[in-house]
Amino acid sequence: MHPQLNGSALTMEMMGTHQSPSPESTGILPSQSARIEVIGVGGGGSNAVNRMIQSDLEGVSYRVLNTDAQALLQSAADHRVQLGQTLTRGLGAGGNPSIGQKAAEESRADLQQALQGADLVFIAAGMGGGTGTGAAPVVAEVAKESGALTVGIVTKPFGFEGRRRMRQADEGIARLAEHVDTLIVIPNDRLRDAIAGAPLQEAFRSADDVLRMGVKGISDIITCPGLVNVDFADVRSVMTEAGTALLGIGVGSGRSRAIEAAQTAINSPLLEAARIDGAKGCVINISGGRDMTLEDMTTASEVIYDVVDPEANIIVGAVVDERLEGEIHVTVIATGFENGQPYRSERRASTNATPSFSPAPEAGASIPEFLRQRQLKRDGEIG
Numbered sequence: 001m002h003p004q005l006n007g008s009a010l011t012m013e014m015m016g017t018h019q020s021p022s023p024e025s026t027g028i029l030p031s032q033s034a035r036i037e038v039i040g041v042g043g044g045g046s047n048a049v050n051r052m053i054q055s056d057l058e059g060v061s062y063r064v065l066n067t068d069a070q071a072l073l074q075s076a077a078d079h080r081v082q083l084g085q086t087l088t089r090g091l092g093a094g095g096n097p098s099i100g101q102k103a104a105e106e107s108r109a110d111l112q113q114a115l116q117g118a119d120l121v122f123i124a125a126g127m128g129g130g131t132g133t134g135a136a137p138v139v140a141e142v143a144k145e146s147g148a149l150t151v152g153i154v155t156k157p158f159g160f161e162g163r164r165r166m167r168q169a170d171e172g173i174a175r176l177a178e179h180v181d182t183l184i185v186i187p188n189d190r191l192r193d194a195i196a197g198a199p200l201q202e203a204f205r206s207a208d209d210v211l212r213m214g215v216k217g218i219s220d221i222i223t224c225p226g227l228v229n230v231d232f233a234d235v236r237s238v239m240t241e242a243g244t245a246l247l248g249i250g251v252g253s254g255r256s257r258a259i260e261a262a263q264t265a266i267n268s269p270l271l272e273a274a275r276i277d278g279a280k281g282c283v284i285n286i287s288g289g290r291d292m293t294l295e296d297m298t299t300a301s302e303v304i305y306d307v308v309d310p311e312a313n314i315i316v317g318a319v320v321d322e323r324l325e326g327e328i329h330v331t332v333i334a335t336g337f338e339n340g341q342p343y344r345s346e347r348r349a350s351t352n353a354t355p356s357f358s359p360a361p362e363a364g365a366s367i368p369e370f371l372r373q374r375q376l377k378r379d380g381e382i383g
Contacts, residue, residue, distance in 0.1 A: 033059065034119040034232035036219055037148075040064040041136045042093075042100070043071055044126020044155060047204070048211040050076050057216055059223030063114065065139065067103045067131045068092040081114065083107045083135055093130025097168055100134025111142045118148040119232060120222070122215050123180070126207070128157040128165035133172030140179035149236050152180040153214045153247075155207050158188045182239045182335060184247045186210050214247050217285040217331030221317025228297065230317040238281040238315050242335035246276050250330045258286075258296040261330040262303035279308040280336030284316045289325035292318070300330050308334065 038060050040049030046064040053062055053076045063079040066072045069090030072080045082090060084103025093099040104111070115121060121143040125132035136152065143150040154173065157165045177183050188207050198206075218239075221230045239245070250264030266276055276282075286292075286300050297318045305314060313336075321329075 034222055035117060036060040036120045036122070036223065037115065037118045037143075038062050038122045038124065038215055038219075039139060039143075040075075040077070041123060041125040041139055042066060042129055042132025043068065044129070044132050044208075045124040045136075046071060046075050046077075047126075048124045048208040051205070051208045052212045052215060053077065055212060055216070057212075057219060060215075060219050065104075065107075065111075065131075065135060066092075067100065067135075079114070081107065081110060083131065093134065095130045095165075097130055097134035097172055100129075100131040101138060102134075103131070104135035104138035108138065108142060111139060112146065115143050115146045115148065118143065118146060120219075120235075121146075121148040121150050122219075123150065123152045123154075123176075124211050124215065125152075125154045126157075127154045127172045127176075128161060128169035133168050136172065137175040137179050140176055144179055144181070149239060150180045151182045151184070151218070151239060152176050153184040153211055154186070155211065156185060156187045156189075158192070158203070177244065182242045182245045182333075184214055184245045184333065186214070186247065210247075210249070213249055213331060214333070217247075217249075218283060218333060220287070220319050221283070221285050221315075224319045228316055228318040230315055234315045235283060238283050238313050238335060239333075242281055244337070245333050245335045246279070248276065248330075248332040248334070250332075252328045252330075253326055257326075257328040258299040258330075259303055261286075261328040262300040262332075265330040265332045266304055266307055276304075276332065276334035277307050278337060279334035280312050282308050282312055282314045282335070283333040284314065285319065285329075285331040286316065287319045287321050287324055287329040287331075288327060289322055290320060291325060292320060292328065296328055300328060304330075304332055309336075312336070 036059060038049060038052060040046040043066065046066055049062050049064050061079070062077040063081065064072065064075045064077045065081045065083050067083045067088040069082055072082055084106045087103050087106055088099065093103060123136055123140050123143070125136040127133050136154065140150050140152060154176065156169050173183070173185060186207065191203070191206050191210070218235065222232050222235055248265035248268035250261040250268065252258060252260030252264065282304065284301055284304055286297050288296060297316070301314070301316045308314070
């Protein structure tokens with residue numbers, strides 16, 4: 001049994017130079033593009049949004065929300081909202097989630113106006129501090145009330161940031177989970193092996209980059225014309241009221257690039273619970289250069305299909321990116337593990353799970369390929 005591929009494979013090649021009749025001649029109302037909003041909340045979320053802006057994600061609007069006026073002025077986003085002007089006077093939340101929450105409540109009317117008409121809202125935040133932890137659940141609540149598909153994609157603190165920050169993060173994530181359709185949690189400590197010895201600034205940049213890749217993995221298959229076309233309704237069918245989701249990222253090159261990328265994605269150390277077995281919903285983004293083949297796409301999707309629920313709703317999007325010549329990139333967002341399952345702290349998650357595909361027994365084999373290559377490049381420069 002094979003996953004259903006939405007749309008017609010190799011659409012662009014099959015259509016050739018044939019021109020479609022105009023909407024006026026058919027009486028068909030042309031479709032409108034989904035309005036996608038990426039909202040960075042607090043310092044961590046704002047940093048992640050800046051990274052996304054630099055990478056030229058297509059078809060999305062950016063908005064940053066913060067209680068810190070100085071940080072807002074440094075953002076590259078077109079739309080900037082100062083939360084709680086009366087409460088914090090632009091001086092930040094002081095690491096107190098309660099202040100962040102009250103600041104967002106003060107600005108609720110502004111948020112409602114800003115998000116009216118949005119179809120898909122991503123809420124990016126670094127959890128554990130004041131503004132991101134406290135305000136993100138309020139922003140999610142407003143987005144959900146507006147009718148948007150609401151996806152939270154957040155990071156948990158590094159261990160060295162302390163127990164208090166970690167506890168605040170867990171509490172904030174639990175509150176956020178109550179107000180989003182889908183919640184993706186990236187534990188920063190899972191990146192630790194990949195960035196060992198790296199400067200502290202690069203460690204935080206890597207965390208921002210993972211947030212960017214999670215957003216890109218979903219938004220690209222909606223906004224970018226691909227070999228397999230996926231519309232917003234397809235994505236919504238998988239991610240509405242889906243609860244906690246898992247994110248996996250993989251890169252492959254060479255003759256077995258599709259298998260390599262897919263296996264790396266499903267064994268990704270970024271996965272909070274370490275495996276996607278039994279997922280009942282799955283969004284798969286397969287990206288490659290113009291040399292990407294139908295076999296690449298089929299092989300990668302089948303690797304993932306073999307480990308999820310046999311009746312899973314699988315949405316596969318294939319996107320051509322000329323910058324990826326010779327490579328296949330696979331992003332997996334797996335959902336639907338248990339209906340209504342609350343967010344579980346990583347410390348309570350099982351650590352005895354064995355990956356469905358055993359990676360080669362070499363040092364760093366479980367590290368995402370894009371981070372491993374970055375580490376090797378830096379080591380070469382040092383050497």
